[in-house]
Amino acid sequence: MDKTPLERLDSFPYRHRVAEVMGTPLSIAEPGMTLEAASRRMVEEKVSSLVTLDEAGRPTGIVTERDILRALAQDGADAAADRIEAFLSSPVHDIRSDAFVYKALGRMMARKVRHLVAVEPATRRAVGMITGRALLKLRIGDTLQLGDRLDAAQNAADMAAARAELPGLVRRMLAEGVGAMNAAAVISQVYCDMTRRATELAVAAMAEDGKGGPPAPWAMLVLGSGGRGESLLAPDQDNAIVHEGGEADDPWFEEVGRRTSDLLDAAGIPYCTGKVMASNEVWRRSLAGWEEEVLRWLRTPEPEALLLIGIFFDFVAVHGDFALARRLRKFAVEHAAGAQLFLQQMAAQIEHHHAPLGLFGGFKLKEGRVDLKLGGLLPITCGARAMALKLASPATSTAGRLAAVHESGTLVQEDMDNLCAAFQTVTRIILEQQIEDIEAGLEPGPRVDPKRLPRSIQAKLKQALRVLEGLPLMTRDVVTSSRRG
Numbered sequence: 310m311d312k313t314p315l316e317r318l319d320s321f322p323y324r325h326r327v328a329e330v331m332g333t334p335l336s337i338a339e340p341g342m343t344l345e346a347a348s349r350r351m352v353e354e355k356v357s358s359l360v361t362l363d364e365a366g367r368p369t370g371i372v373t374e375r376d377i378l379r380a381l382a383q384d385g386a387d388a389a390a391d392r393i394e395a396f397l398s399s400p401v402h403d404i405r406s407d408a409f410v411y412k413a414l415g416r417m418m419a420r421k422v423r424h425l426v427a428v429e430p431a432t433r434r435a436v437g438m439i440t441g442r443a444l445l446k447l448r449i450g451d452t453l454q455l456g457d458r459l460d461a462a463q464n465a466a467d468m469a470a471a472r473a474e475l476p477g478l479v480r481r482m483l484a485e486g487v488g489a490m491n492a493a494a495v496i497s498q499v500y501c502d503m504t505r506r507a508t509e510l511a512v513a514a515m516a517e518d519g520k521g522g523p524p525a526p527w528a529m530l531v532l533g534s535g536g537r538g539e540s541l542l543a544p545d546q547d548n549a550i551v552h553e554g555g556e557a558d559d560p561w562f563e564e565v566g567r568r569t570s571d572l573l574d575a576a577g578i579p580y581c582t583g584k585v586m587a588s589n590e591v592w593r594r595s596l597a598g599w600e601e602e603v604l605r606w607l608r609t610p611e612p613e614a615l616l617l618i619g620i621f622f623d624f625v626a627v628h629g630d631f632a633l634a635r636r637l638r639k640f641a642v643e644h645a646a647g648a649q650l651f652l653q654q655m656a657a658q659i660e661h662h663h664a665p666l667g668l669f670g671g672f673k674l675k676e677g678r679v680d681l682k683l684g685g686l687l688p689i690t691c692g693a694r695a696m697a698l699k700l701a702s703p704a705t706s707t708a709g710r711l712a713a714v715h716e717s718g719t720l721v722q723e724d725m726d727n728l729c730a731a732f733q734t735v736t737r738i739i740l741e742q743q744i745e746d747i748e749a750g751l752e753p754g755p756r757v758d759p760k761r762l763p764r765s766i767q768a769k770l771k772q773a774l775r776v777l778e779g780l781p782l783m784t785r786d787v788v789t790s791s792r793r794g
């Protein structure tokens with residue numbers, strides 16, 4: 310099962326120690342302090358607990374904001390004058406300041422507490438406080454703040470300002486050892502959030518302009534890498550609309566698609582050069598219309614359009630009637646599984662995207678760079694998509710699709726691991742190049758300068774690209790097998 314980016318994030322608890330994340334200085338409660346005085350101190354010091362100490366500075370008790378709220382709920386205003394000793398919890402749960410953060414997280418979960426006092430290893434003297442709230446804010450704060458800013462965005466400029474933070478966030482994630490696919494998933498989430506918010510603003514603006522609300526149930530879809538959760542830092546728009554209206558309703562859906570695309574372009578996600586946008590009638594249909602189009606694709610697949618058709622199967626709903634989008638996916642996936650000619654042609658397109666390596670193992674360069682999308686990412690995404698559709702798998706991410714094929718027994722563990730590792734390697738190298746290009750004022754893309762890579766990384770990249778040599782055969786074996794989902 311695919312996981313969300315935040316569920317997969319990350320190695321931080323295993324790489325950092327309590328001393329690096331604890332709150333200091335420790336907030337202390339004196340003997341005889343009243344609950345009213347304790348509450349005032351918590352507000353002033355912006356903390357959620359106070360600790361009492363013995364003469365050696367070791368923690369002897371703790372009172373939290375919950376303890377105070379519980380006392381006030383039980384005894385009312387009279388509790389404010391009570392001495393704090395009546396509400397202290399003891400013994401105090403603590404953690405050594407040199408312990409790794411994962412130890413603190415595990416202790417909090419095991420003991421069902423939200424506060425741990427950090428103590429010096431030798432003396433047990435209290436030196437700080439670690440809270441679950443602080444850990445959550447610290448670990449995913451950047452991503453959540455970005456999401457909050459997009460939720461509150463009122464125009465394209467607000468969305469552009471939030472998007473501008475992405476390269477720095479991705480650079481920090483990669484530097485901390487977060488996997489490249491996790492980083493790509495976070496990027497995708499931001500792009501999907503931008504599409505959702507642009508759609509919301511477009512709908513609201515249309516209502517203000519007297520255009521009315523949606524004439525029928527509908528959903529805005531993000532296609533391609535955004536739908537797969539595999540976006541990089543050089544986006545363009547890939548979106549579509551599915552609805553339950555008739556021909557007379559199309560003008561409303563056309564306008565909301567156009568307004569959404571205009572907002573996204575102004576916010577830094579350019580119009581799709583292939584016109585894969587809901588503003589284009591080809592990518593804006595009723596459910597019945599999409600079902601008819603899917604059947605036409607499957608019966609008479611056009612080789613030159615297979616890439617565009619393929620990204621349709623990556624779609625994810627970001628706004629509107631999600632159940633409607635699920636109905637479309639179910640129909641498309643179930644019918645694709647039996648469309649042998651379509652699947653074979655989808656598998657055959659991989660053979661046109663060769664690994665960018667020369668006869669003697671060097672990189673094939675154009676203007677000093679190697680294209681790692683056409684010869685690296687694209688074959689894997691296309692192969693995984695074709696194999697998963699053969700099995701009627703609803704997975705959209707490349708890793709999820711490969712896992713589904715492996716679980717079906719048609720892809721061995723070694724091949725799955727090698728393909729996933731290759732995908733991770735190529736994605737990371739592209740992201741690092743894109744970050745470097747953005748910081749240098751250059752337009753980011755999928756082309757990488759191999760000279761900037763250490764020899765060990767060049768060797769790792771070549772190994773990853775060689776893995777793709779066996780992908781056409783793997784894909785053909787799966788799509789021509791008799792096994793179905």
